[in-house]
Amino acid sequence: xxxxxxxxxLEAVKxxxxxxxxxVERMKMLPFEDLGFAKIxxxxxxxxxxxxxIFARGKTPLQVxxxxxxMLRAKSSHNILITRGDAKTFKAVRRISREARLxxxxxxxxxxxxxxxxxxxxxxxxxLILVITAGxxxxxxxxxxxxxxxxLGNRAEALYDVGVAGLHRLLDxxxxxxxxxxxICAAGMEGALxxxxxxxxxxxxxxxxxxxxxxxxxxxxxxxxxMLNSCASNISVVNIDNGFGAGCVASCINxx
Numbered sequence: 555x556x557x558x559x560x561x562x563x564l565e566a567v568k569x570x571x572x573x574x575x576x577x578v579e580r581m582k583m584l585p586f587e588d589l590g591f592a593k594i595x596x597x598x599x600x601x602x603x604x605x606x607x608i609f610a611r612g613k614t615p616l617q618v619x620x621x622x623x624x625m626l627r628a629k630s631s632h633n634i635l636i637t638r639g640d641a642k643t644f645k646a647v648r649r650i651s652r653e654a655r656l657x658x659x660x661x662x663x664x665x666x667x668x669x670x671x672x673x674x675x676x677x678x679x680x681x682l683i684l685v686i687t688a689g690x691x692x693x694x695x696x697x698x699x700x701x702x703x704x705x706l707g708n709r710a711e712a713l714y715d716v717g718v719a720g721l722h723r724l725l726d727x728x729x730x731x732x733x734x735x736x737x738i739c740a741a742g743m744e745g746a747l748x749x750x751x752x753x754x755x756x757x758x759x760x761x762x763x764x765x766x767x768x769x770x771x772x773x774x775x776x777x778x779x780x781m782l783n784s785c786a787s788n789i790s791v792v793n794i795d796n797g798f799g800a801g802c803v804a805s806c807i808n809x810x
Contacts, residue, residue: 560600603809608635610637615643618636623650633670658673666698680810684731685699685737686712688742691766703738703805718747737751740762744776749784
């Protein structure tokens with residue numbers, strides 16, 4: 555439930571469209587709903603501007619589906635995002651979303667494993683979030699960032715496979731890069747691309763090290779350390795493969 559939902563609830567009571575008893579029933583799930591195995595934070599959107607996101611890895615498909623059921627039961631208008639899901643989890647979530655009235659249509663983003671239920675298409679971000687990857691192998695992490703940014707109410711676009719091994723590919727899109735309000739840059743191997751991108755723009759660049767590369771890349775540690783040691787002053791760095799975190803931070807910046 556977000557601020558607009560609560561205002562709508564109070565207005566409905568004020569104008570006689572809803573009884574106080576019904577409003578109390580709706581408010582009973584605030585600030586959280588205890589399912590036993592999970593506690594749904596229905597106040598998250600009110601506090602932070604975006605709702606709780608479900609991390610599917612480590613949860614059973616049934617657990618994820620029941621959390622989704624609880625979020626839909628709250629009758630909020632916000633989008634629902636599940637990260638690191640799979641086909642079985644999607645099947646369970648899709649069944650729940652079809653059962654719920656005005657629940658929205660569940661969609662599976664196979665590359666990133668994200669599952670989305672879009673219920674609100676409003677764009678609140680002030681500019682473009684551009685997601686860039688060094689290589690094609692970085693796309694799954696970048697897609698997670700892209701889907702996250704879109705579901706949090708931003709205009710987001712992607713620019714893939716423009717790494718430093720062929721720098722002319724990046725420079726061919728210089729106008730697009732310089733038009734972005736926030737840039738997310740995902741790279742594995744030696745993790746050099748964010749430094750190059752940051753040197754071309756005045757916008758904040760969120761660097762995402764990926765676990766792509768041969769042995770000495772140490773599953774993303776080399777890229778992480780390279781990004782942390784960047785000489786570009788407009789870079790911040792999230793954890794290895796954390797496309798979701800990058801998308802959230804980019805959305806916060808884009809709403810300022």
